[in-house]
Amino acid sequence: MSLFWRIFALNAVVLGSATALLLWAPVTVSVPVVLTEAVILVGGLAVMLVANAALLRIGLAPLDRLTRLMTTVDLLRPGHRLPEQGSGETAELIRTFNAMLERLEQERAASSARVLLAQESERRRIAQELHDEIGQTMTAVLLSLKRASDEADEPLRGELQQAQEITRGSLDEVRRLVRRLRPGVLDDLGLISALTSLTTEFATHAGLRVVRSFDSDLPPLDQQTELVLYRVAQEALTNAARHADADRVEVSLCRTDGAVTLSITDDGRGTGIAHEGAGIRGMRERALFLGASLDVTTGPQTGTQVRLTIPVPASDSTPTPPPGSSK
Template identity: 80%
Template sequence: MSLFWRIFGLNAVVLGTATALLLWAPVTVSVPVVLTEAVILVGGLAVMLVANAALLRIGLAPLERLTRLMATVDLLRPGQRLPVDGHGGVAELIRAFNAMLERLETERATSSARALLAQEAERRRIAQELHDEVGQSMTAVLLELKRAADRAEEPLKGELQQAQETTRESLEEVRRVARRLRPGVLEDLGLISALTSLATDFATHTGLDVRRRLSPRLPPLEQETELVLYRIAQEGLTNVARHAEADRVELSLWPADDTVVLTVTDDGRGPGLAKEGAGIRGMRERALLIGADLDISPAPQAGTEIRLTVPVSRKRPEHD
């Protein structure tokens, strides 16, 4: 039954009931109206209005749920669907909306994957140029400054040595940026070594107490999955440094059933009600790329916990 006929039928039932009561009930209307008759009529009208409102509320409830979902749906939190009951017009509308969400989530995941892969390729290119071009040029400048300082006399020698030290610090900063753009240790030594290096570097540059709990007994992971785990850990630590006002942060990675769980937990001010920024939205997009679940919630004691749960497909052993 379509929405039109459903609402029409509800109103017809109410009005038909009222007409039947007027025809067959022992109720009359005098002129002028007697108080008891007015009470009966007003009471009947109130009953009709309440019954009509209740029936309309029941009939339009699916549309209200659809409106709320349309206002709050987020493609970075997939799986939000409305239950479908019956075969009327409202049910068909909900089915069409659910199918549209399915298509949009698929298209969003595909476009995000292309964008993130292009971003990683650009990061590798920039890191390579920083290492090969800028790094080598600064190394050459450093060597020239050293030779000039060795031949110079005071006070010029001290100034050249100071310039040499500044150049050396700048070279280290360029190398650090290149490592952040392209985690070569991830490709060379694996995920655990890369996360250990990331945590050590983060603690050195922020002064925060970084605790690591990284299990070495991880199941085999695809290269794309390892990169997403690394990038989300990197972005989580960056958010702690920028926004959390924390003193301590814990980076954990361990296997659990058919999943691998990564957490970044701090003792800062907590997530609060602030709107998610580009960093967290980027983490959600990366989680979608590998079908993982990202949850950001208050930590058990204080602060914020970022939890990424990655499903792991366990391959059955092959038999001859």
């Protein structure tokens, strides 16, 4: 039954019931209307309106659910669907909306994958140029300053040595930027070593205590999965240093049933609401790229936890004997 005929039938039932009541009920209407008759008529009208409103609410309930889903749907949190029940125009509308969400989520995942791959490619290019061009140039400047400093007399030697120290600090900063743009240790030594290096550098520069816990029986992961885990950990640590006002951060990477879970928890001030800034949205984009789930929980004075769960195919879940765990 279409929505039009459903509403028509509901109103017909209410009006028919009211007509039958007037025909067979022992009630008469005088002219002029007396008070008791007026009370009965007003009461009957109220009952009829309430019944009509209740029936319409039941008939239009699927559209209300569809409207609420439309206002809350987020393509970075896929999987929201309405149950497809019955037939008719309303059920067809729900099925069409669910199919539209499926197409949009697939297109969003594909576009996110292209953007992230292009972003990593651009980061790799910039890191290579910084290393090859800026890094080598600053190294040559540093060597020239050292030779000039060795041959110069005071007070020029002191000034050259000061310039040498400034150049060395700038060179160290360039190298740190190169590591952030493209973690070479991830390609050379693997995920555990890369996360260890990342957390060590973070603790040194941010002045926070970092506690690591990495399982030793992680399943083999492909390059893209390891990169997503590394980038999410990098962004979560950056957020903890900039916004959490924390003293301690826990970083864990563990194996669960059919999945690998990365968790970053700080003891900062929290907010009570997980604010969706650019950093968290970027982490969700990366999770969507792998079909993973990202949960961000925070509460007042209880800190923030970022939890990334990546499903691992059953064929890849056989553990390999890697080095011992890092604590």
